[in-house]
Amino acid sequence: MLKSVTSSQIFSLFNLYIFTTVIAFLAGALISGSNYSTPVATLIGSFLALLMMYPSYRVGMSRPDQFLSDYGREIVGSTLHTIFIILIVIANFALAAVNLRNLSDFLLMEYLVGTPSWSVILLFCICVAYAVRSGLPTIFRVAQGIFIITAIVFFVIPFLSAAEIEQDMLIALITHLNFKHLGVGTYITTAVFGELAFIYLVFPYLHAPGKLYKTFFTTTISSLFLIFTHLIPILLAFGPDLAANLTYPDMELIRFIRNGSFFETLDPILIILWLTSLFVKIAFTIFIIVSCLSQLTKTKDHKPFTLSVTAFAAVLSLTIARSQPELNEYIMVGALPILLITEFIIPWIYWIVGAFRSPKRASNNQPNKT
Amino acid sequence: MTIWSRLYRGIHSIHKASKSSASSSNEQPPVGSRSNHVSYNPSLKVRLDWIKAQFNDCFDVIYRQFVLTTGHSCAVIYIKGMINQDTIQEFIIKSLLNETAGLTHDNVYELLFEDNSLSVSQNQIITDLDKGLSAILDAGALLLIDGDIRMLTFAISAYPTRSISEAPNESVIRGPREAFIEDLDTNITFLRRRIKNKDLKIESMIIGQKSQTKIVLAYVNGICKPELIQEVKKRLSYIEVDGVLGTSYLEEVIEDNPYSPFPQLQYTERPDVACASMLEGRITIFADGTPTSLIAPVTLPILMQAAEDYYQRYTAATWIRWIRYFFLFVSLLLPSLYIAITTFHPEMIPSQLLITLAASREVVPFPAFLEAVMMELAFEALREASVRIPKSIGQSVSIIGALIIGTAAVQAGIVSAAMVIIVSLTGIASFIIPHYDLGLTIRLLRFPIMFFASLFGLYGVACGVILIYIHLINLKSFGLPYLSPITPFVKDEMKDTFVRAPWWSMLRRPLHLTRNDTRQKNNSRRWSQQTGEQE
Numbered sequence: 083m084l085k086s087v088t089s090s091q092i093f094s095l096f097n098l099y100i101f102t103t104v105i106a107f108l109a110g111a112l113i114s115g116s117n118y119s120t121p122v123a124t125l126i127g128s129f130l131a132l133l134m135m136y137p138s139y140r141v142g143m144s145r146p147d148q149f150l151s152d153y154g155r156e157i158v159g160s161t162l163h164t165i166f167i168i169l170i171v172i173a174n175f176a177l178a179a180v181n182l183r184n185l186s187d188f189l190l191m192e193y194l195v196g197t198p199s200w201s202v203i204l205l206f207c208i209c210v211a212y213a214v215r216s217g218l219p220t221i222f223r224v225a226q227g228i229f230i231i232t233a234i235v236f237f238v239i240p241f242l243s244a245a246e247i248e249q250d251m252l253i254a255l256i257t258h259l260n261f262k263h264l265g266v267g268t269y270i271t272t273a274v275f276g277e278l279a280f281i282y283l284v285f286p287y288l289h290a291p292g293k294l295y296k297t298f299f300t301t302t303i304s305s306l307f308l309i310f311t312h313l314i315p316i317l318l319a320f321g322p323d324l325a326a327n328l329t330y331p332d333m334e335l336i337r338f339i340r341n342g343s344f345f346e347t348l349d350p351i352l353i354i355l356w357l358t359s360l361f362v363k364i365a366f367t368i369f370i371i372v373s374c375l376s377q378l379t380k381t382k383d384h385k386p387f388t389l390s391v392t393a394f395a396a397v398l399s400l401t402i403a404r405s406q407p408e409l410n411e412y413i414m415v416g417a418l419p420i421l422l423i424t425e426f427i428i429p430w431i432y433w434i435v436g437a438f439r440s441p442k443r444a445s446n447n448q449p450n451k452t
Numbered sequence: 453m454t455i456w457s458r459l460y461r462g463i464h465s466i467h468k469a470s471k472s473s474a475s476s477s478n479e480q481p482p483v484g485s486r487s488n489h490v491s492y493n494p495s496l497k498v499r500l501d502w503i504k505a506q507f508n509d510c511f512d513v514i515y516r517q518f519v520l521t522t523g524h525s526c527a528v529i530y531i532k533g534m535i536n537q538d539t540i541q542e543f544i545i546k547s548l549l550n551e552t553a554g555l556t557h558d559n560v561y562e563l564l565f566e567d568n569s570l571s572v573s574q575n576q577i578i579t580d581l582d583k584g585l586s587a588i589l590d591a592g593a594l595l596l597i598d599g600d601i602r603m604l605t606f607a608i609s610a611y612p613t614r615s616i617s618e619a620p621n622e623s624v625i626r627g628p629r630e631a632f633i634e635d636l637d638t639n640i641t642f643l644r645r646r647i648k649n650k651d652l653k654i655e656s657m658i659i660g661q662k663s664q665t666k667i668v669l670a671y672v673n674g675i676c677k678p679e680l681i682q683e684v685k686k687r688l689s690y691i692e693v694d695g696v697l698g699t700s701y702l703e704e705v706i707e708d709n710p711y712s713p714f715p716q717l718q719y720t721e722r723p724d725v726a727c728a729s730m731l732e733g734r735i736t737i738f739a740d741g742t743p744t745s746l747i748a749p750v751t752l753p754i755l756m757q758a759a760e761d762y763y764q765r766y767t768a769a770t771w772i773r774w775i776r777y778f779f780l781f782v783s784l785l786l787p788s789l790y791i792a793i794t795t796f797h798p799e800m801i802p803s804q805l806l807i808t809l810a811a812s813r814e815v816v817p818f819p820a821f822l823e824a825v826m827m828e829l830a831f832e833a834l835r836e837a838s839v840r841i842p843k844s845i846g847q848s849v850s851i852i853g854a855l856i857i858g859t860a861a862v863q864a865g866i867v868s869a870a871m872v873i874i875v876s877l878t879g880i881a882s883f884i885i886p887h888y889d890l891g892l893t894i895r896l897l898r899f900p901i902m903f904f905a906s907l908f909g910l911y912g913v914a915c916g917v918i919l920i921y922i923h924l925i926n927l928k929s930f931g932l933p934y935l936s937p938i939t940p941f942v943k944d945e946m947k948d949t950f951v952r953a954p955w956w957s958m959l960r961r962p963l964h965l966t967r968n969d970t971r972q973k974n975n976s977r978r979w980s981q982q983t984g985e986q987e
């Protein structure tokens with residue numbers, strides 16, 4: 083199964099990975115922090131993430147046939163490497179728990195009122211555990227299969243709400259640019275786009291690792307495009323103040339759509355789209371945890387960890403916060419910093435130390451001429 | 453008698469027997485054969501007694517004994533009804549009597565076993581009685597002659613077979629109509645008539661310790677991947693059952709995932725479908741006595757293709773294919789979506805329709821899920837009954853079930869009219885799926901999704917679909933991903949997946965099935981580029 087994940091599969095998975103999260107759950111937080119500067123902040127954040135991901139790509143490319151969890155100790159020493167891997171596991175646990183919680187909160191608040199949250203998470207985690215147990219290529223293939231339909235629907239939906247958009251406000255995206263506001267949006271989007279970097283932990287699965295950075299670039303461009311097709315209409319339809327106070331502004335935008343007499347509202351369709359995209363995202367995150375743990379404990383197979391890790395993430399998602407504001411606080415203060423550390427700083431350390439040690443090792447390996 | 457004299461006599465008799473057998477035939481006695489001790493006895497009586505003992509209580513085995521003019525006793529053994537008795541009489545017994553008239557004692561053996569001058573051409577010389585038994589059981593005749601351990605077998609089977617008819621389950625409007633029958637030789641002839649090429653290879657093997665069923669693998673050498681042929685042979689070689697009475701016996705043993713509800717081999721009763729599959733690099737498996745052949749490997753898009761697709765115009769075929777895919781989802785999801793939307797998401801339904809639906813459900817005492825399950829089960833029962841009962845009353849049962857019971861159930865307020873429409877539409881949709889086994893699978897999977905829909909609404913439906921989707925992604929048929937070429941995505945194969953491209957544009961064979969991908973060396977319509985008649 084190694085060497086079986088193609089560039090197009092990476093493109094599909096990471097597109098779903100990024101635009102779903104930003105559009106579905108982070109639009110309110112982004113607009114709250116950046117107002118009319120949100121699109122520009124997203125643009126800067128995404129390219130900053132792309133730039134900062136380069137070391138993770140270089141680290142992966144240094145030994146594309148090996149897992150970082152295996153050879154990392156040769157670069158930074160056993161103790162530091164173990165600490166880094168544990169940090170990555172914690173960051174991914176936090177990420178999986180936040181996404182699971184977002185999903186269950188959304189469903190329980192809008193559609194499944196009165197349903198126990200554990201049952202909603204249990205059903206979803208059964209799907210996730212099945213995918214993770216099947217392996218990373220399966221997760222990528224799931225993403226490839228659903229990408230086209232999801233992307234088309236995500237692209238079309240804003241156009242259906244075109245009648246509600248105040249096009250005169252479009253100029254505000256340029257005239258109301260504010261450097262102070264750019265910071266928050268950039269901070270959030272850098273962390274979200276930076277999640278692509280975690281692929282450096284599973285490099286041996288990639289069919290063409292050399293093309294990975296190019297894929298990162300195309301993924302960034304295409305997901306930015308889809309994010310803009312939603313973020314800009316949200317801003318133009320609701321204005322920054324109202325949009326910032328909506329929990330799910332994109333869903334409210336879709337509720338604006340009045341498509342004749344066939345469908346009264348399309349927003350339950352959104353559940354399916356968000357669900358499938360979130361599913362691949364959480365499955366990938368859980369796989370990263372499982373893969374790191376299996377390599378850390380030198381277990382040959384990742385499968386024994388699958389159920390326990392998924393169950394732990396499920397329990398964490400139920401207990402991580404008591405309310406939506408507490409969850410937002412947790413994301414901003416707890417999850418994002420640890421994500422930034424694990425996505426960017428740890429690969430930077432591996433890269434720099436590796437670069438210093440390589441010439442030294444090369445010189446040590448050279449025969450003594452004297 | 454002392455012990456020493458007994459020992460001497462024993463050794464002497466063994467030595468004598470080995471000497472006589474060596475002189476009568478140059479062939480080495482087969483090691484471990486059950487009939488070893490009798491096969492090398494030239495006495496007709498001994499061998500005939502042994503055969504009679506083997507066929508004890510088999511009244512249909514005929515032993516025809518006769519004496520030639522040279523004084524040799526002979527016997528022909530066959531099973532009544534499996535061969536033409538006139539052939540035995542005319543071309544074996546009579547011919548033998550005529551040919552041997554006036555010959556010396558030893559010349560008879562020369563005539564029979566060296567000159568091979570009997571009128572029946574399909575004969576074979578054997579010395580092993582076990583092989584003789586197999587020949588008799590395989591609708592042949594066995595000729596034994598006193599004084600020689602050699603025997604002749606004649607392949608003169610003439611048992612009754614069904615006449616060739618139209619394919620009852622894969623009917624077409626424009627394509628060829630003949631279907632495979634139970635007779636293996638006829639089925640192979642169908643293939644040979646369509647692919648007149650030396651590369652069409654037909655390999656056979658026997659499976660079934662009691663049934664001794666002949667299994668045939670057919671493939672086109674140079675197109676079919678050698679590793680696929682080896683894999684199929686390997687899996688078949690592991691089968692150790694007592695009987696193979698149909699290809700489905702093989703299917704369950706050789707498929708990749710025995711617990712999957714999805715069919716992992718295609719079956720067909722149409723020779724043209726089998727030939728088209730072989731020309732795409734797939735392998736066809738036949739079993740004697742079964743009118744359906746198995747084709748490996750298979751993918752979900754292949755199961756959604758019908759033979760008719762390739763006989764209609766490509767535009768119509770593409771349209772029908774879209775309809776088929778749409779109704780695949782209708783068949784799987786429509787009742788679940790109805791339950792989910794009416795129970796959890798009524799805001800999706802326009803108010804006018806919602807009022808109509810609410811009015812029709814007002815008198816129904818059951819929740820939508822129970823109502824759907826009742827109707828689906830009733831529909832399944834009707835369908836099963838219409839298959840099992842005699843055709844003459846099948847139509848009446850369908851009419852009574854569908855119209856009278858359906859109408860009565862709505863009028864009695866047991867089910868709503870909307871649910872009857874949903875279940876009927878779902879039932880019709882399941883018949884649109886070309887592969888019957890796939891249709892069955894979809895019908896089965898509908899129930900767990902309905903259950904999820906009743907608990908979690910559209911979220912439950914989505915989770916159910918995700919679980920099936922992951923299963924399909926993991927599923928393989930002889931190593932080929934079940935969802936290929938959709939995922940893993942192969943762009944060039946889209947020409948014959950969701951659409952049916954015109955023949956002249958399909959220059960290559962499916963790359964995920966074969967390595968020899970050239971179907972047409974050049975575009976067959978290049979004449980139009982020369983004459984400018986394309987427009």
